[in-house]
Amino acid sequence: MDPVPGTPRRRRTLAGAAVAALALSLLGAGQAVAADVNNAKNAGFESGLSNWNCSAGSGTTVSSPVHGGASALKATPAGQDYAQCTQTVAVRPNSTYTLSAWVQGGYTYLGATGTGTTDVSTWTPDSTAWKQLSTTFTTGSSTTSVTVYLHGWYGQAAYYGDDVSVYGPDGGGGGDPGPTVPAAPTGLSVSSTTSSSVSLSWNAVPGATGYGVYRDGTRTTTTTGTSTTVTGLTPATSYSFRVTATNAAGESAKSASVTATTAASGGGGGGSLPKHAVTGYWQNFNNGATVQKISDVPSQYDIIAVAFADATSTPGAVSFTLDSSGLGGYTVDQFKADVAAKHAAGKKVIVSVGGQNGTVSVSDAASATNFANSVYSLMQTYGFDGVDIDLENGLNATYMSQALRQLSSKAGSSLIISMAPQTIDMQSTSNAYFQTALNVRDILTVVNTQYYNSGSMLGCDGKLYSQGSVDFLTALACIQLEGGLSPSQVGLGVPASTSAAGSGYVSPSVVDSALDCLTKATNCGSFKPSKTYPDLRGAMTWSTNWDAASGNAWSGAVGPHVHALP
Numbered sequence: 001m002d003p004v005p006g007t008p009r010r011r012r013t014l015a016g017a018a019v020a021a022l023a024l025s026l027l028g029a030g031q032a033v034a035a036d037v038n039n040a041k042n043a044g045f046e047s048g049l050s051n052w053n054c055s056a057g058s059g060t061t062v063s064s065p066v067h068g069g070a071s072a073l074k075a076t077p078a079g080q081d082y083a084q085c086t087q088t089v090a091v092r093p094n095s096t097y098t099l100s101a102w103v104q105g106g107y108t109y110l111g112a113t114g115t116g117t118t119d120v121s122t123w124t125p126d127s128t129a130w131k132q133l134s135t136t137f138t139t140g141s142s143t144t145s146v147t148v149y150l151h152g153w154y155g156q157a158a159y160y161g162d163d164v165s166v167y168g169p170d171g172g173g174g175g176d177p178g179p180t181v182p183a184a185p186t187g188l189s190v191s192s193t194t195s196s197s198v199s200l201s202w203n204a205v206p207g208a209t210g211y212g213v214y215r216d217g218t219r220t221t222t223t224t225g226t227s228t229t230v231t232g233l234t235p236a237t238s239y240s241f242r243v244t245a246t247n248a249a250g251e252s253a254k255s256a257s258v259t260a261t262t263a264a265s266g267g268g269g270g271g272s273l274p275k276h277a278v279t280g281y282w283q284n285f286n287n288g289a290t291v292q293k294i295s296d297v298p299s300q301y302d303i304i305a306v307a308f309a310d311a312t313s314t315p316g317a318v319s320f321t322l323d324s325s326g327l328g329g330y331t332v333d334q335f336k337a338d339v340a341a342k343h344a345a346g347k348k349v350i351v352s353v354g355g356q357n358g359t360v361s362v363s364d365a366a367s368a369t370n371f372a373n374s375v376y377s378l379m380q381t382y383g384f385d386g387v388d389i390d391l392e393n394g395l396n397a398t399y400m401s402q403a404l405r406q407l408s409s410k411a412g413s414s415l416i417i418s419m420a421p422q423t424i425d426m427q428s429t430s431n432a433y434f435q436t437a438l439n440v441r442d443i444l445t446v447v448n449t450q451y452y453n454s455g456s457m458l459g460c461d462g463k464l465y466s467q468g469s470v471d472f473l474t475a476l477a478c479i480q481l482e483g484g485l486s487p488s489q490v491g492l493g494v495p496a497s498t499s500a501a502g503s504g505y506v507s508p509s510v511v512d513s514a515l516d517c518l519t520k521a522t523n524c525g526s527f528k529p530s531k532t533y534p535d536l537r538g539a540m541t542w543s544t545n546w547d548a549a550s551g552n553a554w555s556g557a558v559g560p561h562v563h564a565l566p
Contacts, residue, residue, distance in 0.1 A: 090173025116140020
């Protein structure tokens with residue numbers, strides 16, 4: 001919202017040529033060869049838009065922000081134009097090239113067409129810091145030029161691009177200097193741990209196209225981002241980590257090391273929840289749906305999220321006031337008694353913070369403490385089992401994570417922590433909502449992403465899916481399942497009826513099919529996950545009130561299906 005040219009060729013004897021050929025055969029993947037150059041021209045936009053063409057006048061150059069040099073590209077999508085900026089680059093047939101660029105701002109795509117083989121692309125959702133995109137392509141037997149591009153997405157913010165590289169054999173068209181071996185990463189730190197994983201982050205390195213992660217001296221994984229989660233670890237065990245930066249010229253020296261110790265035991269919060277659970281939001285207001293008491297909520301709902309707690313004049317703090325008049329005279333005493341009765345029936349009742357119009361801001365240490373203290377006070381007053389984070393106007397991952405950990409230290413291991421991010425908030429682990437979920441996953445109960453009111457979105461396979469389908473639910477849930485959350489922390493959030501959301505309603509049978517696809521690999525659409533997730537938590541709906549207005553058709557169908565999952 002995101003190498004030094006090799007040694008010049010010299011005349012040599014036959015024996016020398018053989019030695020050189022042997023040396024070349026031993027080079028690792030991605031190592032530069034003698035003739036490799038950056039074939040892109042004006043790659044850093046230092047000469048304005050020279051050599052670049054931007055659709056509909058969407059592009060310009062700016063002096064800030066820049067990744068390198070004095071200028072960068074700024075391109076702004078408008079209407080049906082997604083601000084595509086292209087350059088035709090001379091290449092050599094039957095050759096492999098690394099295409100990379102640094103990006104910032106709104107959704108940004110990088111790719112190449114006309115390769116003569118398989119055209120390629122990569123992308124990132126909106127990013128507040130410079131982030132490097134990178135991919136590779138191979139040219140066909142008669143390909144002498146390709147078109148490389150950057151573009152944004154419809155209705156999204158402007159994006160920035162800088163330091164584009166088409167690195168590989170010299171195509172003869174001239175270009176900018178090739179990359180050098182990057183510097184070692186700095187700022188390596190441990191962001192969170194569980195009993196079986198350690199999450200790491202570090203500072204971006206200029207010129208890097210990827211990073212290697214070393215655990216106890218052995219390279220265990222690679223990534224193109226500046227964070228990763230190392231999984232498959234042993235509980236209560238200390239590990240040492242270092243990171244390197246890589247590009248087509250080679251690999252940097254290792255960073256300074258950090259040490260992390262995994263937790264003694266795993267699992268998120270939630271106490272005695274069933275393995276598969278149904279969450280429903282209960283409306284503390286009358287908007288035309290059926291007005292309910294907590295006691296009216298059907299037994300199919302395992303978690304009832306009371307919507308909503310509101311911001312107070314104290315930064316970060318929230319309060320809850322029962323809308324007695326709007327709910328037909330429902331009293332606070334009745335409400336508390338109904339919450340207690342749900343507890344006796346084995347159900348959980350939590351307070352949801354935010355909603356579409358919520359403006360709760362947790363942006364520093366003081367407001368994090370205020371948030372934790374105020375939510376804990378509401379738990380003591382009304383009997384709530386925990387909190388749901390439904391902040392649709394942004395959140396600060398650092399301080400919300402801090403607030404939830406403070407709340408956990410007060411409430412203990414039975415605390416329920418759920419989240420209801422919008423679809424766009426869980427498209428990438430770099431997004432603040434996703435970061436928050438990963439930061440607190442050892443105490444997190446479930447993330448019920450709102451798979452509605454979102455239009456088309458990319459799935460974990462990089463393909464675009466339209467909302468309101470089995471594929472949309474499964475391919476987007478796959479992003480979280482592959483992005484570091486436990487399957488038991490992933491739920492499918494959908495509207496209870498066509499009246500409950502502006503768009504994205506699916507029938508209960510579609511929800512059931514998506515659950516089957518993810519847990520059993522049956523009833524899938526065109527998207528099929530690479531493996532099954534039998535521990536998937538379940539499903540969520542907005543709201544129990546809209547469900548009631550439709551004769552409880554949603555919970556009557558989805559509830560039994562969730563509870564019968566393997």
